Amino acid sequence: MGRGEKAREETRDSEFTWEQVQTHNKSNDRWIVIEDEVYDISQWSKKHPGGQAIISHYAGQDASNAFQAFHADVDRVKKYLTTMHVGHVTDTKKREINEDFLKLKERATKMGLFKPNVLFFILNVSHVVLLEAMAYFVLKWFGTGWIPWTLSVLFYATTQSQVGWVQHDFGHLSVFHNTTMDHLLHYLTVGFIKGASPHWWNHMHNQHHAKPNVIDKDPDVRVDKLFVVGKTMPVEVAKRRKKSMPFNWQHRYFFILGPPLLFPVYFQFMLFRHIFTRKKWIDLAVVMAFFAKVIYLYVPILGVWGTIVHYFCIRCLESHWFTWVSQSNHIPMTIDKDIAEEWIPMQIHATCDIEKSFFNDWFTGHLNHQIEHHLFPQMPRHNLYKIAPYVREICEKHNIPYVVKPLLQSFKDIVQSLKHSGELWYSTYNACHS
Structure with a gap:
């Protein structure tokens, strides 16, 4: 021994x-x-x-x-x-809030909210496949003029955005609640249809759920090379660094470095870096199958450089869609060091909801119900709104802010929060280094 x-x-x-x-x-x-x-x-x-x-x-x-x-x-x-x-x-x-959360989970189980609607997910995957087919056939049938080319880019960007929400369901095991089946469909959706590494996605996204908006633990807020967020990070960066980005302008250069380039530049680099450093050869094979599909279908129609431009424009539009949706729920919320908060307050302080509507549900992949998703990551997304009233009750009981916003307001709040954090950095920086 x-x-x-x-x-x-x-x-x-x-x-x-x-x-x-x-x-x-x-x-x-x-x-x-x-x-x-x-x-x-x-x-x-x-x-x-x-x-x-x-x-x-x-x-x-x-x-x-x-x-x-x-x-x-x-x-x-x-x-x-x-x-x-x-x-x-x-x-x-024993804290009462934890007891209340256990009761809430029991209620959700009795209500059948962890049981997926198989038809819902079949229709979601089907509409993704249909959109991808339309992106190709609009060029195949109508040529490469600017109208069919633009429609193709829009169809394919929508395909990539929507499959991003669908793969998210499989990645959280919320469809089959079976590791093998969910992982298999995860490889199909995020790998072959989207062209990303499933292992990289799990590695990054699960950390985010474990400690959302926690500095040095949530990968989504490891952004201090280009941006400072929240109230703690701007002060720390200002005190620690004499040279850095002009963060007081970040609410403006965000429109250049954030939504347009996150997917076509940063994510493309990071997923391949992850694959090769972790030696995830199955992920590499699936991702290369995606690129082989794109080359086989589009190079004969658009040529090599035309396909590259087409692909970059798709990634750029998809990047806008993903960035505005994903950051609307988190960046304007509390971002701080790890203080070992209980599960409910930690998740709710880091997230907010966007108003429910048919369009908002589709556009965000039901991640407009971000609070409920973070509390119950394995709950099928079509049931998240059903548990929301009971989550709100717990928040009111324990005096935890339960924030719900209109979609456009949530987008505006991203820019406003970046502006406020940048101003905090600027004032601290001048005080420390003047």
Whole structure:
């Protein structure tokens, strides 16, 4: 028996205080707590199927609600934890908000809100396939004049945006609640239809859900090379750096560097970087199959350079669509360091909802119900609005702001929040370096 195994064996039935647990948050010493039981994940986190980062973000913290949210078969997964069990926490205080959340989840289960409508997802995938076919055949049938070319770009950009929402469902295991089936369809949608790496998407997006808007943990707010967001980041960057971007102008250059270039430049680079550094050769094969499809279909019609221009314009439009939708729910909300908040306040402080309508539901892939999606990431998106009134009740009871906005207002708030953060950076920078 190795020294580490012996130590775990000796402490397997030990009792710990939260103060003791919180000290185990180092890169080589990580403990998490699930339902008051303490687990040493120091070595196993490297083998975690969901990636090392997502589970490590909870080192020294209570991961109970996150554990429930990310695993479809909780009882089966718990069996793997037994070998890592080192004891239990003795000074846990039951918080009413957690009890209310458990009751809410039980209510959602009884209402059948975790059961997917198969027809809904069949129609969604079908409309994506139809849009992609229209993008090709409008050029095939009507030639490459500016009208059919423009229609083709619009159809294909809509295809890419809508398949982005559909793959999101499979990535969260919210369609089949079956790892094998959801992963298979995830590879088809995000890989072959969209041309991205499923493993890269999971790696990035699951971290975002685990710690939304948490600086140094949520990849979506690791933007301080180009932007500063929230109230904490602008001050820290201003104090730490003498040279940086002119962040007081970020609400203006956002229109140039943000929506237009996120997909065609940054994401294209990052997904291939992820594939090669992590040696995800299956992902590479699927992504290359996507590009082979594009070349086979469009080069005979548009030529090589025409296909490149066509593809870039599609990615640029898709990038606008995704950026405005995804950031509308998060950037104007609380962005701060990790303070180990409870699941409900952490998720709701970092998210907001957009008003429900048929168009908003379609345009955002039901991510206008972002609060509910973050609380229940495995709930099929067509049911999110049904749990919303009960989420609002909990928020009112515990005095947590439940924010719902019109779609256009949510877009305006992105720019306003960037402006405010930029001004905060500017005033702090001048005070520190003048």
